[in-house]
Amino acid sequence: MKKIIVIGGGIAGLTAGIYALLDGYDVTLYEKNTFPGGECTGWNRRGYHIDNCIHWLTGCNPKDDLYQIWRTTGMIDDGIELYYEPCFYCLEADGMALHFWCDIEKARQEFLAVAPEDREEINRFFDSVRMAESVRVPCEKSLAQMNLAEYIRFGMSMSEMGKVVKEYGKDTIEDLAGRFHNPYIREMMRRYLDVSCKAVALISSYGFYTGANAAIPMGGSVGMAQRITKRFQELGGKLCTGMAAEKIEVSHEKAQRILFADGSTVNCDFVICAVDPAVTFGQLLERKYMDRNLRKMYGDKAGYRVFSTFHVSFGIDGEEDYGIGGGSIVFPCEKFNVGEQEIDYLSVRIYDYDRTLFPKDRRVIQCNIRQDEADYAYWCKIYGKKEEYCAQKERIAEEVRTRIEQHYPGLRDRLILLDTYSPMTLSKWCGAYKGSFMSFFEQKGYKSLTAKNSIKGLANVFLASQWLTTNGGLPAAATSGKFAVMEIKKRCHFDTVS
Ligand SMILES: Cc1cc2nc3c(=O)[nH]c(=O)nc-3n(C[C@H](O)[C@H](O)[C@H](O)COP(=O)(O)OP(=O)(O)OC[C@H]3O[C@@H](n4cnc5c(N)ncnc54)[C@H](O)[C@@H]3O)c2cc1C
DSSP states (O other), rough: EEEEEEOOOOHHHHHHHHHEEEEEOOOEEESSSSSOOOTEEEEEEEEOOEEEEEEEEEOSSSSSHHHHHHHTSSOTTTTTOEESSSEEEEEETTTEEEEEEHHHHHHHHHHHHHOGGGGHHHHHHHHHHHTTOOOOOSSOOOOOOOOOOHHHHEEEEEHHHHHHHHHHHHHHHOOOOOOOOOHHHHHHEEEEEESSHHHHHHHHHHHHHHTTTTEEEETTTHHHHHHHHHHHTTTTTEESSSSSSEEHHHHEEEEEEEETTOOEEESEEEEESSOHHIIIIIISSOOGGHHHHHHHHOOOOOOOOEEEEEEEEEEEEEOOOOOOOOEEEEEEEEEEEETTTEEEEEEEEEEEETTTTGGHHHHHHHEEEOOHHHHHHHHHHHHHHHHHHHHHHHHHHHHHHHHHHHHOGGGTEEEEEEEEEOHHHEEEEEEGGGGGGSSOOOTTOOOOOOOOOOTTTTEEEEEEEGGGGGSSHHHHHHHHHHHHHHHHHHHHHHHHHO
């Protein structure tokens, strides 16, 4: 049995491990933290649960090829109920509410009632969302490995999406907002991630909801991480936690040994680096091995932006309704500063849909404030000055509390501060580049890119990570793990026949 070492126990590394075990390899996974899961995690504070990751899992529709990957890895299984949120997100402003309902006709009618003057654009937008339901993540082969014919075939399988790209392919979110006259609809559009991102990102994400392809498995992020870990171990995978890889020793165009922070070493036939490529090529291997597309993404800051978050979570004391809706809600607020930015809208999310994690008297409100590279630099600068860092976190938590209470007066004196974290946290916890939660978002005029799972000049080292492709997320992480193993199989086959 050939021996594969996986470095990194996030969803990419665990998926790679499972596919490798199913193909008969001997697999040992090394994770630097004391438990696996990476960014897909959650934790308890003051008797409440904070779910860090899963807002939506794409590929919950059995017709989507991703579904098979979730089943194979155990992230979804028969015993796990899926929760389909009624709406993607909602804007509450000046006493009115606009929803991106999953029921697309209900959403269309709501928008038309608010802005009859925008009838044509509204219809064009919702028709496009319907067409975007055909969007699929490549699951059989990485885009980076496809030849032209395969690439065209894959594109054709999402034929309807071609029309959406034709209409909105050149638009940013800001351009999309600008198509509407109604100020509420403009704000609704502008609240998706960042106005510099591409309009098709919003349309296709919303399409995952309307196409019943995005849901939340009960048990949340922790449940998913635990199930995939269990599956990995049941298949015979060996898991070594608290083991930070420091270096991969290379000679004769092959990885020979892996060195760990505790001074131990391990030999292997193959290595899968399932950590952020910034760690792989900044620490484990020399940068010269970095793939061309990865260089572009990490190197071109104007073309490929990353976003992180400042997180504040509160427990809600009591079981009453308090007039709050459900799901993800955005609303205007009094201005305040977070990092280098002035914030004038809050985006909150109510966690009340999973009785195993959030019983009625243990509901949670999370507020994730989007941060960018400039903000990350700010947090890096004050991270070393403990007092200032903590004071900023406390101030922001109180500013957020006040604004939530202003928006939902029923919550006054009902919010229990559970936790705050800055972009530094994910960077320290997972080695996430600039503390980001997803990978790169390509900007107007820049292409979506995917990097290869293999490394030129190294015969036995492979890559798996959400960072191999723009946009990232759990589907990108999981498929990258599967593709890394396919490349190892190809290499073994080549070695056998040559
Ligand atoms: C707040 C938030 C919300 C999100 N919401 C969603 C969502 O709704 N839907 C969605 O699809 N995705 C979501 N994501 C993204 C999703 O969590 C990630 O795409 C995915 O978890 C990334 O997996 P990964 O394995 O590529 O990377 P990671 O999770 O970063 O895993 C890398 C692992 O490598 C380990 N490691 C690093 N360095 C070393 C080393 N030297 N030696 C050994 N181990 C090392 C790390 O500790 C980590 O466990 C969200 C993320 C965040 C943070």
